[in-house]
Amino acid sequence: MAHFELICPAGTPAALRAAVDAGADAVYCGFRDATNARNFPGLNFSVREMAEGIAYAHGRGRKLFIAINTYPTAGNPGPWHQAVDQAASLGADAVILADYGLLDYAARRHPRLKLHLSVQASAANADAVTLYRDVFGVRRVVLPRVLTVPDIARLTAETGVETEVFVFGGLCPMAEGRCSLSSYATGQSPNRQGVCSPASHVRYEPRGTTLVSRLGDFTINRFEDGEPAGYPTLCKGRFVARGQASYLFEEPTSLNAIALLPELKAAGVRALKIEGRQRGKAYIAAVVGAYRQALDSFDRTGRAEVPQLAPTLADVIEGRRDTTGAYTRGWR
Amino acid sequence: MTATMNDAQLTLGPLLFNWPLAAWHDFYARIADEAPVDSVHLGEIVCSKRAPFFADHLPDVIERLTAAGKRVLLSTPILVTTDKERAAVRELLSMDGVAFEANDTGALLHLAGRPHAVGPYVNVYNEGTLAWLAGRGATSVTLPAELPEASIRAIAAAAAPLGVAVEVQVFGRIPLAISARCYHARSHGLYKDGCQFVCGQDADGLPVDTLDGEPFLAVNGLQTLSRRYLSLADRLDGLRSLGVSRFRLSPHAVDMVEVARLFRAVLDGALSGADADARVAERVGEAGITNGFLLDRPGADWVGAAHP
Numbered sequence: 196m197a198h199f200e201l202i203c204p205a206g207t208p209a210a211l212r213a214a215v216d217a218g219a220d221a222v223y224c225g226f227r228d229a230t231n232a233r234n235f236p237g238l239n240f241s242v243r244e245m246a247e248g249i250a251y252a253h254g255r256g257r258k259l260f261i262a263i264n265t266y267p268t269a270g271n272p273g274p275w276h277q278a279v280d281q282a283a284s285l286g287a288d289a290v291i292l293a294d295y296g297l298l299d300y301a302a303r304r305h306p307r308l309k310l311h312l313s314v315q316a317s318a319a320n321a322d323a324v325t326l327y328r329d330v331f332g333v334r335r336v337v338l339p340r341v342l343t344v345p346d347i348a349r350l351t352a353e354t355g356v357e358t359e360v361f362v363f364g365g366l367c368p369m370a371e372g373r374c375s376l377s378s379y380a381t382g383q384s385p386n387r388q389g390v391c392s393p394a395s396h397v398r399y400e401p402r403g404t405t406l407v408s409r410l411g412d413f414t415i416n417r418f419e420d421g422e423p424a425g426y427p428t429l430c431k432g433r434f435v436a437r438g439q440a441s442y443l444f445e446e447p448t449s450l451n452a453i454a455l456l457p458e459l460k461a462a463g464v465r466a467l468k469i470e471g472r473q474r475g476k477a478y479i480a481a482v483v484g485a486y487r488q489a490l491d492s493f494d495r496t497g498r499a500e501v502p503q504l505a506p507t508l509a510d511v512i513e514g515r516r517d518t519t520g521a522y523t524r525g526w527r
Numbered sequence: 528m529t530a531t532m533n534d535a536q537l538t539l540g541p542l543l544f545n546w547p548l549a550a551w552h553d554f555y556a557r558i559a560d561e562a563p564v565d566s567v568h569l570g571e572i573v574c575s576k577r578a579p580f581f582a583d584h585l586p587d588v589i590e591r592l593t594a595a596g597k598r599v600l601l602s603t604p605i606l607v608t609t610d611k612e613r614a615a616v617r618e619l620l621s622m623d624g625v626a627f628e629a630n631d632t633g634a635l636l637h638l639a640g641r642p643h644a645v646g647p648y649v650n651v652y653n654e655g656t657l658a659w660l661a662g663r664g665a666t667s668v669t670l671p672a673e674l675p676e677a678s679i680r681a682i683a684a685a686a687a688p689l690g691v692a693v694e695v696q697v698f699g700r701i702p703l704a705i706s707a708r709c710y711h712a713r714s715h716g717l718y719k720d721g722c723q724f725v726c727g728q729d730a731d732g733l734p735v736d737t738l739d740g741e742p743f744l745a746v747n748g749l750q751t752l753s754r755r756y757l758s759l760a761d762r763l764d765g766l767r768s769l770g771v772s773r774f775r776l777s778p779h780a781v782d783m784v785e786v787a788r789l790f791r792a793v794l795d796g797a798l799s800g801a802d803a804d805a806r807v808a809e810r811v812g813e814a815g816i817t818n819g820f821l822l823d824r825p826g827a828d829w830v831g832a833a834h835p
Contacts, residue, residue, distance in 0.1 A: 266650055266652035266653065266656075267652065267653045267655060268652070268653065268678065269652060269653040269654055269674075269677070269678035269679075269681035269682050270653075270654070270677065270678070270680070270681030272653060272654070272655055293650075294650065294652065294653070294655070294656055295650075295655075295656045295659045295660065296653055296654070296655020296656035296657075296658065296659050297655065299655065299659045300655060316632070316650075318632060319606060319607060319608050319631070320607045320608055320612070320613055320631075320633045321613065322607075322613055322616075322632070322633030322634075322636045322637065323607075323631060323632035323633040323636065325636055326632050326633070326635060326636040326639075327632070341606065341608060341706065341707035341708075342608055342707070346608055346609065349610060368706050368708055369704040369705065369706045369751070370606055370704070370705050370706060370707070372650060373605070373606075373648060373650070373704065373705055374703065374704040374705075375671070375672060375673040375701070375702075375703045375704065375820075375826065376703050376704050376744075376751065378673045378820070378825070378826055379673075379701070379703050379753055379820075379825060379826035379827050380825055380826075380827060381825055382819070382823065382824050382825040382826070384673055386650065386652060386671075386673070387652070387673065407738075407739075411825050411827070412825070412827065413737050413741065413743055413827075414737040414738050414739045414741070415737075416738070417738050430704075433738060434735045434736065434737060434738070434743065434744070435735065435736040435737070435738060435740070436710075436714045436733055436734070436735045436736075436746065437714050437715070437733070439714075440738060441714075443710055443713065443714060443735060443746070444708075444710060444751070445708075521707050521708070527707070527718060527719045527720050
């Protein structure tokens with residue numbers, strides 16, 4: 196059986212080189228505009244940087260995928276069409292798309308360009324994947340983080356489409372691409388602007404001995420003196436329901452599915468994805484290196500060797516706590 | 528008021544909440560008899576665990592609504608992950624004598640080539656996607672709640688020559704997210720599999736406040752909604768001029784017949800939109816009303832009258 200392909204994020208040329216050097220099989224990036232779902236200030240690639248990144252990856256036998264995974268703005272599809280055209284002419288190994296109209300455009304204009312379905316399309320069952328396969332020729336699907344491993348195994352077997360799953364990094368508890376929580380509070384959404392809970396709408400307010408984090412007009416969390424103040428991503432906030440304050444949607448944890456490598460292999464998963472195009476090169480090098488080591492070790496022994504890797508990863512994960520999310524049955 | 532204004536149709540969206548069977552029956556009986564809506568959507572779209580309670584009663588309710596002159600559509604679930612849920616969708620779509628609304632890509636696979644509606648949980652953000660859907664048999668689309676006027680205008684302009692009707696939600700809490708995790712169960716210290724159907728305790732959703740005690744969201748099982756109620760009565764004129772012809776009311780535990788009459792009266796020129804919004808605001812109380820998304824602002828915002 197083929198090795199897992201390790202798919203790693205890069206928000207800058209330096210992070211791209213770090214990912215390749217640390218053992219990524221493929222790196223995914225976006226252009227510097229609203230066409231990608233990590234449209235943060237100071238991130239992403241100009242056309243020239245993308246060309247250089249592709250040359251760097253290809254020179255070392257690795258691949259580069261370009262994420263064009265926001266939903267084109269009505270009345271202004273130009274930037275999205277242009278991004279697909281540029282990806283094709285630069286020789287990207289695949290484009291990662293979510294919008295039906297854009298998939299249709301790419302499939303018609305660039306029949307040889309390999310299409311991956313973005314997690315933002317939230318294809319959560321075999322019928323949905325079948326449509327993308329048969330209508331657009333999608334070769335690989337990045338699965339939403341709402342499925343269990345048995346769900347993934349059945350979907351992979353039934354459709355025959357390559358599946359890619361997130362194994363590390365930020366965890367959306369909601370079905371991706373179907374969430375307007377951020378825009379409800381800020382007016383800016385992953386689907387439209389490529390941002391979630393954007394920094395431009397975040398404020399930290401001291402109140403007595405506590406620090407309050409706000410997103411738009413809403414309080415997302417409150418920290419006691421000395422408690423580390425996390426970033427107010429809306430779904431990782433603390434809210435009050437039934438008279439109790441809690442992390443109602445999800446704790447500020449990070450996904451880490453390294454312990455599930457044998458199960459994911461048995462499920463027929465083709466590629467493992469690390470989240471974090473917004474992260475710096477040191478984080479990328481540490482996480483990619485740890486996963487490369489884990490995958491190489493898994494290839495030799497068939498076992499996921501978690502303990503040895505934990506200290507490296509523990510330093511970088513959100514909230515210093517991790518979870519296997521929906522993959523195990525804890526959510527059901 | 529122009530004649531075209533009277534071509535505008537009112538739609539009652541699918542009930543999102545887990546109401547007792549008797550209340551559900553009574554609700555649709557009253558809608559059939561009294562509510563001036565043109566179309567009614569049925570079907571459990573939030574949680575597959577709730578569906579069996581209503582499945583056997585659907586044919587009766589469909590018949591009653593149809594006899595009252597309503598067009599009935601069955602809406603498919605928002606999030607379909609298990610094989611059992613996939614089979615339920617196929618079974619739903621095999622019913623005779625009724626139209627369907629697709630709410631995920633899997634349903635679009637099954638409905639290809641026959642006329643169907645596309646629901647607000649399918650991401651229709653632009654004219655390219657609208658055209659692709661029209662080519663597969665879509666005859667109407669209900670646009671995602673977060674789209675602003677400019678997007679609605681561009682999509683509606685592309686929809687008209689393709690014969691696709693454009694619908695937007697104009698009343699009710701705004702669906703903001705769907706998850707595999709049940710937040711109702713979680714708030715009761717339970718898991719989805721042993722949920723004891725605690726979502727049935729909150730007819731309009733479980734209120735979620737910020738730590739400051741400010742009303743923020745409402746949880747409905749796997750779904751998260753806005754706490755505030757969308758109320759676009761004062762924007763109906765404007766939406767109509769953008770090319771929107773259908774207006775969706777999302778059912779709540781307020782007097783929905785009255786809500787339908789208010790919106791119908793505005794469409795008929797018998798009541799001002801601002802007056803209708805004010806009456807909606809009275810009915811929903813402290814939760815408040817919102818129109819921010821339409822005006823390209825945070826969805827929670829309320830921006831005053833279109834006709835000051």
